[in-house]
Amino acid sequence: MNAEIVAIGSELLLGQIVNSNASHISKELSYLGIDVYHHVAVGDNPDRLRDVLKQAAARSDLVICTGGLGPTKDDLTKEILAGLTGRDLVYDEETEQNIIDYYQKWNRVMPENNRKQAMVIKGSEILPNHHGLSCGMVVPVGKSQVMLLPGPPNELIPMFRDFALPYLKTMLNVTEEIESRVLRFFDIGESMLAEKLDDLFEAQTNPTMAPLASMGEVMLRLTVKGEDTEKNRAALDELQDTILDRIGDYFIGIGETPLVRQVVELLQSRKKTVTAAESLTGGLFSSALTSVQGVSSVFPGSIVCYSNQVKETVLSVPEELIQSEGVVSEACARKLAENSRRLFNTDIAISFTGVAGPDELEGHPPGTVFISITDGKRDEVHRLQLAGSRENIQDRTVKYGCFYLRTFLLNE
């Protein structure tokens, strides 16, 4: 079974909103084993909308439309689809009652055009809307099923979960199971990964493999389909083993858990606290940590030591060290980690110093980075040479910091 997602609304084509509905629905459909072949967005123009719907119904088993169900003159989806299928629009009493209730509940006068939202395509399956006024519906068009959903994500997401998904599951009468597993890698480029796994990508049928790169992290999603849970799992295990034999050095875990959350969970499970001295990264590492709920048990705080003066006065880095070695140095990184650990009285400290750019610093090009980690007994310093914009260098430095800290904790 294959599907197509059609988003309707001129605000998409004007670039005023991003089509996040398409990615939400696509992800949900992939879990059901439905292959999405096309996304289309079209404006509130009757002719082009009709053409897009006609083409979608002709080439796709399932067409999911979002938007254009509202009360204004621009909202045409129902009307066009009714015309295409030769069906009438009829009042749906339940939907009408829902609208009347809504206005009574909020003590507001119902605008007359809201009645338009109670019209449904005759003979369609209704999907109720518990978060807004436009109901969804499913209409057969030739051999295709066309599903209409409202555009606002706060209405679409619950309607999809509560009514569209159960409808699709029943319709599909699913016997095959689909299992996915995400492998995460770090410090390996997507092209390097592709090269090392080239023959596996070539030969893939079931399970399939799909890479996805973002800011230094590469994810590989393995997906298997089949009726036997045991066999499915064994196939995933086998493929995973083959992959890790080749690029296991870069492997940082299974699942959707981002690196920073892994670090927080490791700290929690080992009952270790951490602080940071951030020069290059200017608070970005700390804010990454504090984006994780429950981090307060392992992270009391940190210092942003952007200027040399703060490094000297608040973190007691000797002026001579800065003069002889510079702040972009292994020695300075080491001292920052050491002294911030003492100031914040934590088990571990990590420091970041270097050149974010765009200008050079102390003769070092942008992207020169030193990261030091210490627990008072063991310490280490990593030197990196990163490419990219200022923002990019700061972001990736934080990722590397998490990566090294994770390794440090695992090697304890």
Next chain:
Amino acid sequence: MNAEIVAIGSELLLGQIVNSNASHISKELSYLGIDVYHHVAVGDNPDRLRDVLKQAAARSDLVICTGGLGPTKDDLTKEILAGLTGRDLVYDEETEQNIIDYYQKWNRVMPENNRKQAMVIKGSEILPNHHGLSCGMVVPVGKSQVMLLPGPPNELIPMFRDFALPYLKTMLNVTEEIESRVLRFFDIGESMLAEKLDDLFEAQTNPTMAPLASMGEVMLRLTVKGEDTEKNRAALDELQDTILDRIGDYFIGIGETPLVRQVVELLQSRKKTVTAAESLTGGLFSSALTSVQGVSSVFPGSIVCYSNQVKETVLSVPEELIQSEGVVSEACARKLAENSRRLFNTDIAISFTGVAGPDELEGHPPGTVFISITDGKRDEVHRLQLAGSRENIQDRTVKYGCFYLRTFLLNE
């Protein structure tokens, strides 16, 4: 002239990424007066990709494709379009040199498949990539112009701005000038703004007005078209005056300059330094500041004081104050600002304390926020009650911090 945007990549159809490129390009095209009629996304499947490209070239004057230019076997865009147009793929020496330089510069071994990225469609116009390895190109297909751009936004956005836009402007031979002006507002909701300007939105023809909301900031883009520069500017001035008469209290400036950059520029022009004590925001304010190039002259550093212990030991907030008033209090906010200013020896300090959630703290619900600003003589505390997720609350608190700090500096 009408356009279509074709995004290529199975990760879109699997819902792993959102098609933000389509909205970015659409917005840019709308400023040029080019109407976008369709967005399409298609996967890394040769047959479907060919069909989509064929249809796009047949129905649209301009087709902008994003993605599928990378080094892996999945990346098919160039090959398919070359096939469709009966053109060959040829080595482009400049692009190849760019790739070789890139790997030499970072002292890394070039994977063999990277050479694939130096292949271009014969006779195409090349758009250089200064932020990655895949160059863009423009190829005529029948009466349509097909433009190929890389998928990663950090490569696409600068390439579009620096090379695609100038190319389109020349191609269009625009005689009408288009002038835009962005007015920025803060602390006013999009619907409140829409209500106050309702009649202006209704009546708009030239200039036009388009609102765009994001995280507490609302931007209003005024766009005028016409052949006379003077008249254009006068029309924008007149509309701006009318708007500011109504909602001038929320106005924070003209242009794309984000709030945080405005703050840094104000600090620089007034030769003031600032520090921060971040509890609730956990480093996010500092990292926002340090994302601005050249901030080091006004921001020596700051402290993330997440735990009570750090508030007491490093920032000398009296234990009794925390016990009697709590950390989520005006008194604590005030003390944090005061003492961090002393510790970092700056002109001004700002502090953030409150509840990011999802749990309550000291009986206060998530979203309770105190922000204090002091310069040693003048101090102020703002209390906010924000809604939303943890991340959302932290983000908007930083925005409010910038807003209050800007006002503080302007009122000096």
